[in-house]
Amino acid sequence: MKNNILVIGGTGKTGRRVAENLEQLGHNVRVVGRKTNPVFDWENPDTYDDALKNIDRAYIVYAPDLAVPGARDAITALTKKALKAGLEKVVLLSGKGETEAEACEDIVANSGLNYTLVRASWFNQNFSEGAFLEFVLNGTVALPMADAEIPFVDVNDIADVVSKVLVNDAYNGQTITITGPEKRTFKQVVEMMAEATNKQIQFVPISIDEFKDGMRKAGLPDSYIWLFDYLFQEVLGNPDNQEVSDDIVKVLGRPAKDFESFARETAAKGVWNQNNN
Numbered sequence: 148m149k150n151n152i153l154v155i156g157g158t159g160k161t162g163r164r165v166a167e168n169l170e171q172l173g174h175n176v177r178v179v180g181r182k183t184n185p186v187f188d189w190e191n192p193d194t195y196d197d198a199l200k201n202i203d204r205a206y207i208v209y210a211p212d213l214a215v216p217g218a219r220d221a222i223t224a225l226t227k228k229a230l231k232a233g234l235e236k237v238v239l240l241s242g243k244g245e246t247e248a249e250a251c252e253d254i255v256a257n258s259g260l261n262y263t264l265v266r267a268s269w270f271n272q273n274f275s276e277g278a279f280l281e282f283v284l285n286g287t288v289a290l291p292m293a294d295a296e297i298p299f300v301d302v303n304d305i306a307d308v309v310s311k312v313l314v315n316d317a318y319n320g321q322t323i324t325i326t327g328p329e330k331r332t333f334k335q336v337v338e339m340m341a342e343a344t345n346k347q348i349q350f351v352p353i354s355i356d357e358f359k360d361g362m363r364k365a366g367l368p369d370s371y372i373w374l375f376d377y378l379f380q381e382v383l384g385n386p387d388n389q390e391v392s393d394d395i396v397k398v399l400g401r402p403a404k405d406f407e408s409f410a411r412e413t414a415a416k417g418v419w420n421q422n423n424n
């Protein structure tokens with residue numbers, strides 16, 4: 148059955164891919180964010196109504212992160228409006244190991260809507276489309292938590308899982324944990340990107356305080372610095388958060404993409420060719 152599907156954050160890393168998948172399947176997709184028509188701004192609940200009009204199902208990406216103050220109120224307001232607007236189901240993108248995000252998961256689970264929760268580990272694409280791209284282009288990836296072993300996941304896998312569970316009611320009420328197929332340290336993934344690009348890219352282990360000082364000097368806002376501090380300490384600081392899950396295999400019937408393949412494919416597209424030095 149074809150659905151009218153809302154993709155909140157539909158111009159971002161996962162949303163863009165989910166929208167493409169669903170369009171290919173023949174669904175009617177409405178992508179929203181702060182620059183779309185209709186405008187959807189998490190900070191202004193008055194903008195939620197137009198986005199939800201005549202929609203059957205929605206993929207919810209909260210930006211910047213479900214851990215930030217304000218996320219719970221926004222998710223509460225959205226789910227109330229979604230229920231009132233008659234939506235059948237929502238899928239929430241959440242972060243694996245984020246206690247704060249779990250409060251938002253509970254809001255969705257208790258909203259009265261059908262739902263699936265998708266808990267993802269850190270994305271491969273943080274290095275190609277996100278916060279760490281610039282470090283790779285500069286040839287020096289200086290990050291804290293050098294010992295953390297992280298089951299980096301590919302956003303294409305997230306999008307494939309989301310696209311499937313959003314239109315399939317067999318996954319209603321479930322929490323799907325999606326990780327890559329193995330755990331990697333920052334040093335290991337930097338070595339893979341260096342090898343794939345045939346460029347000098349070095350990993351420099353630094354403390355969280357040094358990382359935060361760097362962000363302050365770069366003029367980044369306190370809220371952003373707080374968020375990275377939280378993500379490094381809460382998410383990467385707890386090894387229990389970093390187990391590999393086989394939910395991608397269970398949902399998609401194929402293995403998750405490993406970081407080495409991601410690095411090779413991304414290098415081949417020329418994403419890391421630009422030199423910032």
Ligand SMILES: NC(=O)c1ccc[n+]([C@@H]2O[C@H](COP(=O)([O-])OP(=O)(O)OC[C@H]3O[C@@H](n4cnc5c(N)ncnc54)[C@H](OP(=O)(O)O)[C@@H]3O)[C@@H](O)[C@H]2O)c1
Pocket residue numbers: 155156157158159160161162179180181182187188189190208209210211212213214240241242243267268269270273277
């Ligand atoms: N990166 C990771 O490793 C990781 C791991 C686990 C979970 N997550 C979760 O993934 C989510 C981010 O997903 P993503 O990476 O797919 O998105 P993204 O690439 O960060 O893009 C954010 C999207 O949200 C929109 N947006 C930003 N601020 C907005 C606002 N105030 N109101 C409405 N829309 C807004 C952006 O469009 P406009 O700017 O045009 O509005 C864009 O479409 C976060 O909730 C994060 O917690 C990330």
